[in-house]
Amino acid sequence: MRDVLDARRLLATHLQPTPTRSYPALDRATGTHVVVKHENHQPTGAFKVRGALNLLLRLTPDERTHGVTAFSTGNHAQAVAHAARTTATPCIIVMPTHPNPTKADAVRDLGARLVLTGTTFDDAREHATALAGEDGSRLVSAANEPLLVAGVATAYLELLADAPDLDVLVVPVGGGSGAAAACLVAQALAPGLEVVAVQSAASPAAHDSWRARDLVARPNTSRAEGLATGTGFALTQAVLREHLDDFVLVDDDTIDRAAALYLTAARTVAEGAGAAALAAVLADPDRFAGRRVGVVCSGGNASPAELRRVSAHLPR
Numbered sequence: 365m366r367d368v369l370d371a372r373r374l375l376a377t378h379l380q381p382t383p384t385r386s387y388p389a390l391d392r393a394t395g396t397h398v399v400v401k402h403e404n405h406q407p408t409g410a411f412k413v414r415g416a417l418n419l420l421l422r423l424t425p426d427e428r429t430h431g432v433t434a435f436s437t438g439n440h441a442q443a444v445a446h447a448a449r450t451t452a453t454p455c456i457i458v459m460p461t462h463p464n465p466t467k468a469d470a471v472r473d474l475g476a477r478l479v480l481t482g483t484t485f486d487d488a489r490e491h492a493t494a495l496a497g498e499d500g501s502r503l504v505s506a507a508n509e510p511l512l513v514a515g516v517a518t519a520y521l522e523l524l525a526d527a528p529d530l531d532v533l534v535v536p537v538g539g540g541s542g543a544a545a546a547c548l549v550a551q552a553l554a555p556g557l558e559v560v561a562v563q564s565a566a567s568p569a570a571h572d573s574w575r576a577r578d579l580v581a582r583p584n585t586s587r588a589e590g591l592a593t594g595t596g597f598a599l600t601q602a603v604l605r606e607h608l609d610d611f612v613l614v615d616d617d618t619i620d621r622a623a624a625l626y627l628t629a630a631r632t633v634a635e636g637a638g639a640a641a642l643a644a645v646l647a648d649p650d651r652f653a654g655r656r657v658g659v660v661c662s663g664g665n666a667s668p669a670e671l672r673r674v675s676a677h678l679p680r
């Protein structure tokens with residue numbers, strides 16, 4: 365927790381707290397009291413900027429000169445590119461070919477060098493690791509980085525200050541830094557709070573790793589980029605193994621339904637991963653009925669194609 369409080373102090377001059385909101389229409393649709401943490405309101409449209417800034421602001425001048433390399437399906441890329449611009453650090457981003465164009469454009473707009481390779485997150489990881497080995501830059505993993513987890517945890521400090529009486533908190537998982545951060549903060553500040561992680565059934569590696577208590581690889585075909593990882597990550601899985609209460613899977617269509625509900629009931633844009641926590645509530649209403657449920661709307665960088673698909677779920 366020392367690290368989390370240090371991160372909060374460091375980030376305070378760079379990021380404003382994001383809103384915590386409730387919506388009667390969302391409560392009606394879910395039969396619960398839903399409290400939304402709006403990380404889709406971050407300057408990069410997703411929570412990951414907290415972790416990237418916390419890491420890059422702490423690099424030594426020598427490390428900054430050598431630059432950073434990151435691999436990502438999008439939001440980690442934007443986060444590192446934003447933090448690199450803030451700290452005047454050279455930055456290479458590796459993404460799978462055919463990325464979400466909203467995210468790729470944002471990375472270019474932030475001045476990073478963008479390299480597209482392979483088809484999945486895991487292909488991008490291999491290429492970025494090789495690049496960083498060649499040019500001596502600092503490889504910034506999307507999950508195996510304690511400073512990312514500490515930075516991301518500041519979101520949960522804000523949430524628990526705004527909503528101290530939650531019964532359960534639902535957090536979307538890709539690499540697991542968000543859920544690990546939620547567990548660490550909940551354990552310190554709200555030990556009775558149940559923390560539930562959610563991943564897509566089309567990309568269940570983190571879920572299956574947690575259940576197996578081992579790092580496993582799985583098919584990785586979710587449309588929700590933020591949830592689409594093919595293996596468990598050691599650092600975050602170790603935290604989740606110790607502190608997480610439950611881990612559920614939702615299908616991608618329920619995620620689209622949740623994104624449509626965010627549009628109509630909360631007037632907010634969630635990308636697939638950003639809608640996954642609400643999807644978990646929609647998928648299992650009995651479990652959450654009548655409880656105070658915190659859901660993390662972790663990102664809003666939906667592509668045009670995604671918004672068109674989600675709009676099919678809007679009420680007529």
Ligand SMILES: *Cc1c(COP(=O)(O)O)cnc(C)c1O
Binds near residue numbers: 410439536540662664
């Ligand atoms: C990365 C991401 C996630 C998953 O977070 P992890 O910390 O990798 O588990 C969820 N939602 C969005 C919008 C993301 O970008």
